[in-house]
Amino acid sequence: MSPNLTLAIVAGILVACGVYLLTERSLTRILIGVIIMSNGVNIFFLVASGPAGPPPFVGSSEAGTSADPLPQAMVLTAIVITLAVTAFVLAMAYRSFQLHGHDEVSDDVEDARIRELADRDEASESFESIAFADTGEDVVSE
Amino acid sequence: MISSLTNLLPLPILVPLLGAGVALLLGHRPRAQRMVTTLCLLAVPVITSVLLYLADTRGVQHLWVGGWRPPLGIALVSDRLSALMLLVASLVTLSVHVFATGQDDEERKVETPVSIFHPTFLLLSAGVSNAFLAGDLFNLFVGFEMLLFSSYVLLTLGGTADRIRAGSTYVVVNLLSSTLFLMALTAVYAATGTVNIAQLSLRLPELDDHAQGALQMILLVVFAIKAAVFPLSAWLPDSYPTAPAPVTAVFAGLLTKVGVYAILRTQTVLFDHRPLSPVLLVAALLTMLVGIAGAVAQVEIKRILSFTLVSHIGYMTFGIGLATPEGLSGAIFYTAHHITIQTALFLVVGLIERVGGSTSIDRLGRLASASPALAALFFVPAMNLAGIPPLSGFVGKLGLLNAGVNDGSPLAWLLVVGSVLTSLLTLYAMAKIWSRSFWADPVEGAPEPPDNVTLPRLQTMTAMAMVGVTLAITVAAGPLYGYADRAADTLRNGDYARVVLSDVDS
Numbered sequence: 001m002s003p004n005l006t007l008a009i010v011a012g013i014l015v016a017c018g019v020y021l022l023t024e025r026s027l028t029r030i031l032i033g034v035i036i037m038s039n040g041v042n043i044f045f046l047v048a049s050g051p052a053g054p055p056p057f058v059g060s061s062e063a064g065t066s067a068d069p070l071p072q073a074m075v076l077t078a079i080v081i082t083l084a085v086t087a088f089v090l091a092m093a094y095r096s097f098q099l100h101g102h103d104e105v106s107d108d109v110e111d112a113r114i115r116e117l118a119d120r121d122e123a124s125e126s127f128e129s130i131a132f133a134d135t136g137e138d139v140v141s142e
Numbered sequence: 143m144i145s146s147l148t149n150l151l152p153l154p155i156l157v158p159l160l161g162a163g164v165a166l167l168l169g170h171r172p173r174a175q176r177m178v179t180t181l182c183l184l185a186v187p188v189i190t191s192v193l194l195y196l197a198d199t200r201g202v203q204h205l206w207v208g209g210w211r212p213p214l215g216i217a218l219v220s221d222r223l224s225a226l227m228l229l230v231a232s233l234v235t236l237s238v239h240v241f242a243t244g245q246d247d248e249e250r251k252v253e254t255p256v257s258i259f260h261p262t263f264l265l266l267s268a269g270v271s272n273a274f275l276a277g278d279l280f281n282l283f284v285g286f287e288m289l290l291f292s293s294y295v296l297l298t299l300g301g302t303a304d305r306i307r308a309g310s311t312y313v314v315v316n317l318l319s320s321t322l323f324l325m326a327l328t329a330v331y332a333a334t335g336t337v338n339i340a341q342l343s344l345r346l347p348e349l350d351d352h353a354q355g356a357l358q359m360i361l362l363v364v365f366a367i368k369a370a371v372f373p374l375s376a377w378l379p380d381s382y383p384t385a386p387a388p389v390t391a392v393f394a395g396l397l398t399k400v401g402v403y404a405i406l407r408t409q410t411v412l413f414d415h416r417p418l419s420p421v422l423l424v425a426a427l428l429t430m431l432v433g434i435a436g437a438v439a440q441v442e443i444k445r446i447l448s449f450t451l452v453s454h455i456g457y458m459t460f461g462i463g464l465a466t467p468e469g470l471s472g473a474i475f476y477t478a479h480h481i482t483i484q485t486a487l488f489l490v491v492g493l494i495e496r497v498g499g500s501t502s503i504d505r506l507g508r509l510a511s512a513s514p515a516l517a518a519l520f521f522v523p524a525m526n527l528a529g530i531p532p533l534s535g536f537v538g539k540l541g542l543l544n545a546g547v548n549d550g551s552p553l554a555w556l557l558v559v560g561s562v563l564t565s566l567l568t569l570y571a572m573a574k575i576w577s578r579s580f581w582a583d584p585v586e587g588a589p590e591p592p593d594n595v596t597l598p599r600l601q602t603m604t605a606m607a608m609v610g611v612t613l614a615i616t617v618a619a620g621p622l623y624g625y626a627d628r629a630a631d632t633l634r635n636g637d638y639a640r641v642v643l644s645d646v647d648s
Contacts, residue, residue, distance in 0.1 A: 003332070015325075022318060027310060034317050041324045048332035071331060074280055078324055081287050085317060088294055092306060092313065099303045105310040108380045114439060 014040030217277030222629035244600030266292035340642035369401025387492025395485030422463030430456030468545035507584030
């Protein structure tokens with residue numbers, strides 16, 4: 001089987017665009033990225049299924065010439081899943097818009113806090129200084 | 143010979159799925175809904191125990207669903223590994239459900255119960271079962287999608303600002319890994335013409351070495367994202383801690399382990415002839431050390447536990463990376479142990495949050511005097527996680543260390559040192575929680591700890607039961623380790639392909 005080069009290149013470009021959009025912060029752009037990317041993958045399935053042919057019904061065509069039905073079934077499943085993903089991410093983006101007035105994913109608060117402490121070179125609140133009570137020297141000597 | 147008992151195989155998937163539908167219809171009647179969920183989740187452990195018995199005594203069980211002529215239909219397969227995972231998973235989901243019910247009762251006055259929780263939770267359980275039973279990679283993908291979708295909903299339950307933020311990261315990361323999984327499937331199908339695991343295990347070795355390497359790596363990356371193996375683990379501590387306590391408990395216990403299971407399955411059954419030892423071992427070492435370093439830096443108990451979760455995924459990866467029978471059985475035992483221990487700890491943290499009003503160790507204090515029972519409930523699994531003898535964590539770690547030493551390569555020795563270090567640092571992280579939340583006075587400005595609190599009964603009983611399960615694993619460590627040895631043996635001796643393909647006309 002020789003794979004279809006045009007389809008493979010189209011799929012590659014779609015996936016690349018999708019990955020680029022996925023690195024954005026706005027949920028709607030991420031969603032568009034996911035949709036483009038999954039379309040790219042669906043085209044990959046077409047590449048994998050080999051050359052096109054008549055529908056694979058018994059008796060409707062010569063054995064061995066019909067199209068491979070299995071990748072098409074898989075693509076169908078993938079499309080259904082993408083539909084659900086789209087609905088869910090849209091709902092999440094809308095909720096985020098309701099809460100913040102935009103749909104950008106913000107940084108983790110705890111992470112930001114710890115990074116700030118590290119930048120200022122301070123110990124976090126949970127740091128326990130371990131010193132001998134009588135001499136005041138650090139238990140862990142330098 | 144096809145025993146009629148193999149017809150039990152689809153039930154761990156079908157029962158929760160059916161229950162989810164019924165529960166959704168009963169959305170306006172919380173009591174009936176809860177009853178349906180409880181019944182379904184009670185039935186699943188019974189079925190999975192039978193499957194475990196069958197897998198252990200009669201070998202690999204399989205069923206071609208749909209009555210197509212094999213190998214056309216969808217195969218469900220339960221070998222020793224799947225059956226063990228199924229049983230542990232069903233016990234965990236049951237106990238988390240009971241815990242959540244207790245929480246509902248407690249919070250009835252402040253919050254109306256969410257009618258979507260039970261159906262989603264059942265779907266999650268069905269997805270997990272489907273992933274463990276899947277006999278082909280595409281069905282494994284469907285199982286993953288089922289459990290991921292339920293987890294998206296459960297993680298963003300209530301739609302508060304925090305959960306939407308954490309949920310966004312989680313959803314986007316998992317969408318990417320699902321897309322990668324699909325790409326892996328196309329590549330596998332294009333190269334071999336099948337996605338059936340049994341057929342793949344025969345056809346993959348015949349492929350060109352580079353093609354095999356590419357397929358193996360892309361599958362590993364996909365499952366490493368789900369299992370949170372460093373450097374693909376950053377999403378986990380970011381997203382898990384914000385969810386409600388029962389949800390975090392079931393996520394931490396189960397979801398990453400499904401990823402570990404998938405790595406274990408693909409790397410042994412499909413690629414046993416070309417183990418990726420160096421890659422897996424280095425990833426394991428980094429996962430352990432980076433994970434535990436994160437845990438040490440945190441002050442919030444849920445986040446500390448999430449980081450230890452990441453770090454302990456390293457132990458399982460270590461066992462898989464060794465690719466020796468001892469390493470694999472160590473990894474299997476450790477996975478079973480870790481599912482229960484992580485769930486138990488997160489359930490106890492749910493109680494801590496309830497009693498102390500917070501999960502930040504800066505705001506907690508003197509919990510041991512406020513509630514000695516809670517202290518005991520936290521102490522036992524915490525020590526188990528750190529691997530203090532004679533608890534099951536110690537047994538699991540000892541097995542893995544033993545396997546590493548017997549392997550003898552420099553990298554394996556490095557991993558042995560890394561595991562011991564990680565163990566010590568886990569102990570440090572647990573001791574930090576213990577001394578600051580249970581013994582020390584709260585930091586100035588924090589609210590006074592309550593005196594003589596009464597623990598919510600049902601929730602405490604559930605947490606106790608879960609801790610009891612971890613102790614039972616300790617007591618039964620010998621037989622269970624023997625079982626893990628046999629499970630590891632089944633993974634590598636080719637039984638899987640032989641049995642599944644036994645009724646395929648060539």
